[in-house]
Amino acid sequence: MVDAGPSWTKERVELLTRLWSDGLSASQIAAEIGGVSRNAVIGKVHRLGLAGRVVRANGASQAAGRRPRGEADSSIALVAGSQTVLAPAPPSLALVPSHASAASDPVALPESVRVTIMELREFMCRWPMGDPSTPDFRFCGDRAITGLPYCTHHSRIAYQPAAERKRDRRAVGFR
């Protein structure tokens, strides 16, 4: 019954491998498996030689180099009352791909918080939802990636993998 030792059993390794290849992040996997930290997951992944997974449909990490599909310069100024928010124009307002979520994603999708312009904070996703000219216009409002205007979810949509970011991670010899 009780767990004798929450080590990496065969089943856990298989689950880890499946979830990792499925595109889930280390923290997500850790939460799914339970009893392990994301560091433990990452460590195990490396030991298994699963690191450097294919950066394709998910690339939940450094996939976004700096290659906006649309125009990063063409921003849209949204004015509401005395507030003005400058939000980068998304690639396409009409077609919002729903393929972002993994095909076999057991966990919940990142639900959009849907905030108004008044509730929008600097660290919130500025992905426009709806027509800016209508009163029911909302922003995603989810937690945005620092330095970027979008959350992880919308960043994957806005910044599609065009050029692979060269991982020039040096072998830490000093610090």
Place this chain on the structure above:
DNA sequence: CCCTGATTCGC
């Protein structure tokens, strides 16, 4: 403010 994976190193 949040998150991601990569690496090191004591255990």
Place this chain on the structure above:
DNA sequence: GCGAATCAGG
């Protein structure tokens, strides 16, 4: 082999 601490970055 394991994973917390740390690093480097989005």
